[in-house]
Amino acid sequence: xxxxxxxxxxxxxxxxxxxxxxxxxxxxxxxxxxxxxxxxxxxxxxxxxxxxxxxxxxxx
Numbered sequence: 001x002x003x004x005x006x007x008x009x010x011x012x013x014x015x016x017x018x019x020x021x022x023x024x025x026x027x028x029x030x031x032x033x034x035x036x037x038x039x040x041x042x043x044x045x046x047x048x049x050x051x052x053x054x055x056x057x058x059x060x
Contacts, residue, residue, distance in 0.1 A: 004050060009057040011035040019053075021045045029058065 001018045008015055013034040020026070026043045042054040 002048075002050060004053060006053065006055050008032040008034060008037070009039060009055055010037040017041070019043055019045070019050060021048045021050065 002021050003016050004019050005014055005016045007013070010032060011034050013032070015033050017030060022045075023043075024045055026041070026045075028041050029038050030041050031038055038058045040054075040056045040058050042052070042056075043050060044052045
């Protein structure tokens with residue numbers, strides 16, 4: 001597991017989450033710990049390193 005810090009796309013606060021770097025491709029929805037809005041997370045890893053991380057607001 002790797003702690004990754006990023007800005008919430010809604011409230012712009014810096015938050016962190018634990019990323020399982022053993023999985024090469026991940027997509028899921030996680031609520032912001034500050035404003036509770038849903039964030040679409042996309043992560044790509046290789047050799048236990050995060051290659052790309054994207055946090056987007058969910059279009060409604």
